[in-house]
């Protein structure tokens with residue numbers, strides 16, 4: 001088993017040791033095992049350290065090995081994975097270990113903050129923590145509760161920061177499992193070891209933990225809770241401590257002040273400004289829809305006005321080069337609902353180009369015919385079939401019913417949609 005120096009000296013970031021073995025692990029990853037190490041392996045929610053191993057008696061680049069990941073092996077040894085070195089050290093070689101200071105310090109802040117926060121949720125709301133996750137940007141705990149209110153989020157945050165401000169000592173001690181049960185632990189680990197390592201935030205929390213922690217609660221800096229969400233095992237609460245809290249606050253502030261500048265408003269007025277803008281754009285969208293509807297109607301009436309009735313219906317052909325397929329569809333609907341039985345063969349050449357074939361519904365036109373508009377119901381065509389026929393010649397896709405069909409031609413195919421309309425009109429007239 002590797003001796004874990006961080007158990008008793010979590011502040012130790014430089015240490016000397018001896019290589020126990022070196023080789024490749026997990027396929028081809030170069031790795032080193034030391035007799036003792038201060039490097040923390042990923043476990044208990046805390047992420048591994050990174051750093052350097054410097055070989056004694058070597059010079060130059062060969063002497064420095066980059067530790068990129070640290071993991072627990074099943075047999076109690078700690079594996080240091082290395083960025084591919086030119087040569088692996090031999091067993092018995094002396095090494096000096098250096099842990100990346102900022103990263104470890106950040107982990108200690110987050111991890112200790114988690115102990116305090118979990119204890120605050122228990123103390124105030126009897127909500128036990130079932131898991132802890134440390135991510136790149138933020139950390140989270142999962143609470144065994146179906147929901148956490150905004151008041152509870154604010155309450156736990158306030159209480160946790162009180163403990164931070166009181167700068168209580170954080171102590172480590174070892175006890176037997178039997179003694180631990182008498183301590184009133186927040187959570188007892190599964191029974192695998194007889195001796196337990198306890199982390200105690202003075203007069204506030206005691207829990208069994210193998211991680212690295214700061215030595216007084218003030219070093220956590222601050223604890224800021226962020227969003228909470230429902231997860232399978234309860235409710236997940238995101239939080240950031242210390243340096244991360246400052247970075248997050250800086251980032252939030254930058255985003256918010258950029259938004260405020262866009263609105264020429266104060267930071268706290270941004271939500272109101274956004275609400276106002278959303279309402280305005282809804283209104284503008286509605287006005288635009290109404291205007292397009294009226295325009296399509298007028299254009300349809302104009303197109304129908306001087307058109308002769310052939311075989312009991314008018315045939316309107318139109319290609320739009322400046323309006324999309326949505327407008328083409330609207331125009332076709334207006335043409336077919338204007339009162340005279342009509343067929344609309346409409347296209348838009350705006351990307352993506354498309355076709356709409358529509359006719360006054362068979363039912364409506366039969367009624368009109370009965371009222372003496374002329375022609376016979378048989379004079380109408382099947383729009384779906386017609387569209388398929390026209391599109392199949394150019395590899396387009398589309399379809400629809402007897403009275404309405406819509407389709408598109410392959411994007412960027414240079415197909416002249418106007419020619420397709422003429423082809424369709426020719427089929428109908430023939």
Ligand SMILES: [Zn+2]
Nearest residue numbers: 111199209211
């Ligand atoms: Zn811990």
